[in-house]
Amino acid sequence: MLKLARYLKRYRVQVIVGPVFKLLEAIFELIVPVITAQMIDNGVRKGNVPYIWHMGGILLLLGVIGLCSALVCQKLASIASQGFGTVLRNEMYRHINTFSHAEIDRFGTPSLITRITNDVNQLQYAVAMLIRLVIRAPFLAVGAMVMAIILDWKLGMIFLIATPLIALVLYLVMSRSVPYFRVMQKKLDRISLVSREGLSGVRVIRAFSKQNMEEKRFDEAANDQTETAVRVSKLSALLNPLTYVIMNFSVIAIIWMGGGRVNTGEMTQGEVIAFVNYMSQTLLALIVVADLVVTFTKAAASASRVNEVLETQPSVLETAKVPVTPVPGAPKIEFSGVSFSYDGADSDHYALQNIQFSARPGETIGIIGGTGSGKSTLVNLIPRFYDVTQGKVLIDGVDVRDYSFEELRTKVGVVPQEASLFTGTIADNLRWADENAGEEQLMHSLKIAQAYDFVAELPQGLESPVNQGGKNFSGGQKQRLTIARALVSNPEILILDDSASALDFATDAALRRALRAETGGMTVLIVSQRVSAVRQADQILVLDDGAIAGIGTHAQLLESCEVYREICLSQLSRDEVEKK
């Protein structure tokens, strides 16, 4: 948690001054019972009415100053804690942006989102509490005890027993019930899991008439959660009565023993009343302290989750210093003895092993293979979404690691598997690649991507809104828009990572035709599961379990590559396969 303190630096003043003001209020609060005691002993007992008014005035003054200083503290706490959260969020987001896919995959997107929102909120709250209560609450608890001892140290002994006892009860009850809240959350998660399955499997459940069994499953989850909740509540319901009993028994002791002290002349009646007041202040303060402990335990867990993100070093680093010069006559893309493992060099499980091939400028390369054969991994190495474990990937004869990110990613256009669009307009989305692209350029890209017709049919055309994730477009439309987006900057290399899967055969074919006709110099890599999508490529790479099972044209591979023939036969009938 301390490591994050540096983000508070800017709010040094607030962090120091805030608690001082809060302390002021607490001191006033502690003085109140003493003044009341004086009022009774000197005013009431001696019948001095002006004195009573005088003391009343002091009480009022203390209240007003107390309120003002508390407000100052709350304001400072809001500024510091929210500011801290804001700085931390910016810092985290900037850091996450340097991550390569290896790191993002390791955390998972939902987890990163939780860390940057909920965990930071938790920390923000802890900072506010730090300023507002960390000094005040223990000060009040201890202060009440000290004040009592100063008033009369013998009677004050009651506080020395009662205060630790209340603290002990708080500790025992809370340390046993708080962990249950995590258990409860798990049980609640189970309820939503069963509900989700019940909804997603509604057809299967009804087809097999298993509604009763699903209801039983749900009932079990719901009962389980209820039983836990009831069990915890029995325990946490002890907290209030127990502390109430301890406090009031102490009050009985104060009155009885205080009576004795007054009788012998060592204390006054007003002081006994002050003691009773201090007792109730102690209880309230201790409850706040207990809450604080919970807050900071949660914050510590959040802090370690946040630190985990901030301390993660991106595995793909931009190391290029000097501008690179292409090697004349080199192949556009070359894989030279490339192996790759998601777990790093020590692993013996390689996602790609000894990949060797090259593509000349303007060539179309098809990459085919089953799920998990390494197709996407292979193309992800070109724009450096991951770095190779062994070997080299070269573009224009230069290692991709020697390019600056900007230069590399301007050369390479990628259309990923999952077609994601962003909130905004169609034009906004297309201009991701090139902020200054003209309308004509956008239209041209749309035409190649076979998206022009449906965009033109939209009432607002290019300015049509896109919802989050592009949900207002069909799968096929989204894919075509993402292809168009990659084409806007006219990259030298275009990677289509299974990005036409939602297109029907005719549109898919038209797209490939247009790419071939309109983008002459572009080197195109097409990853697909469909034979029809790659059969016309200049070279087809057949991947099987991370290794190249064959390279060649459709006709060559049919002759020589068993895996390729199997794939073809599973998708096409025999005469379609052999049709030239």
Place this chain on the structure above:
Amino acid sequence: MKKPVLKRLMKYTKPYLPFLMGALISAVISVSLTLYGPILIGHAVDHIIAQGNVDFPGMVPILVTLFFTIVISAAFQWLMSYCNNQAVYRTVRDLRMRTYRKINRLPLRYIDSHAHGDMISRIVNDVDQVADGLLQGFTKLFTGVVTIVGTLVFMLTISPVITVVVVLVTPLSMFVAAFIAKLTHKQFVEQQATQGELSGYIEEMLGGQKIVKTFHYEKRAENQFGEINQRLYNCGVKAQFYSALSNPSTRFVNGLVYTSVAVMGSICAVTGRPGPLTVGQISSFLAYANQYTKPFNEITGVITQIQTAFASAQRLFHFLDEEEELPDAPDAEVLQDCEGNVEVKDLFFSYRPDAKLIQNLNLSARRGERIAIVGPTGCGKTTIINLLMRFYDADSGTIRVDGKDIRGLTQSSLRGAFGMVLQDTWLFTGTVRDNIAYGRDHAGEEEIVAAARAAHAHSFIQRLPKGYDTMISEDGGNLSQGQRQLLCIARVMLVDPPILILDEATSSIDTRTEIKVQKAFDEMMKGRTSFIVAHRLSTIREADLILVMNHGSVVEQGTHEELLARNGFYANLYNSQFAAADADENP
């Protein structure tokens, strides 16, 4: 039937009425006793006057009474929480179960057209809101009111004059509490909205991180993020400050009450005007004054909570009021020893009245025949499945299985005659064995293995870490798409239904498993009437009947040859693939 929300909710608490009554009675007892405490303390203090003037014998009975008051009050405090929690949690559980049962009774038309997340949120969040707000809230409201009334009564018995002073300050404390609550609420709503915006932005950007990198969009994204973050800061500071006003302001109002009581009480004690007062009574009053604003704050807090809970309860009841699927007619027949003959006559159907879908569909499938359903993606092939299995009812026309109108059959016997393997495979969290045996309770181990073998799933299941006992995680994430489909096939194999509905995979299935799936499909279809959402040309060409669908309706039907000869939509679709291939070859 729109009964008021509260009344309906009370219906659910009925079984737990004893608990609820117990909670209310305990609340009255414990609150009264707690309030009685300061009076006793005051009496005791009055016996301590000054040096040599302390009446110990007089104190004893008071302190003994105080002792029992404390113990009994504490016991009832506990009893109140206990009864209240029992009533709340059990009511909530019943409400949850009722809501889940509702899902099983809703027509698919509803489930398909509503967000699942929303329904789940009703079961999980809304029910919790009702628990927190309406039920706990009412107890708090109740104890709050009892405390205020009780305090006033006790104060009046001590000194009506000072009570008047306290009551005069009351509107101030209510005003302050309400004012802060209002300020805070407005800011919180804005903060929540901005926080939501920020989460949404991160989600979108991280989800598309690959694209952010591809187009080196990082700088631009950071600027946009920073802008939202700054707005969050602005409203966050306000929201936090306003909400932090509540404690000091309460303390201040408390202080005012305390000061007035101390001053007025002392003057009364000295002058005896307008009424005499003892020091002990002043101390009782001070104890009340210290706690006086608490119930007001609690009540204001609880009222907002109750309002949110009302909204949740309303959403919940709204859901529970949705029209349910028609149950089986009392004279519904049980479909037995089904042959697998399916006949569709003059069928009309549409999801919405303004968009016509299936119009005048006629077809007949004899036992063992294969019907291929083809068409571009999103053409509504699942509509046919929905109608055959009566997930939806046709608008007009009939579907007969073995000559019997499906509307005259029990739903479970009709659906039991169908085996369904969809592309969107559904497995539940449980073991592989449980998933295969889903359609038939008490299936023997041998039968399960036999079904798995027939589905070509046995070999991969054996390679799983715990074989048939391997747990399938949510959504079957630890299995490949193809393996999941094999398990679904095994599930159907075990039930051995006469009619099949199959959805052929297009992509995202690895080649080798796909070959297995295909083999399993072929074996399964032997001797069974099959409806196949077809993607493979071989399946289509070997079908006994092809239904060609476009934009949700059947546009053509016939055999492969007939349809090619007709040279219509199908011929076009079929040729487009080869025409495209030809064009590619001769650019």
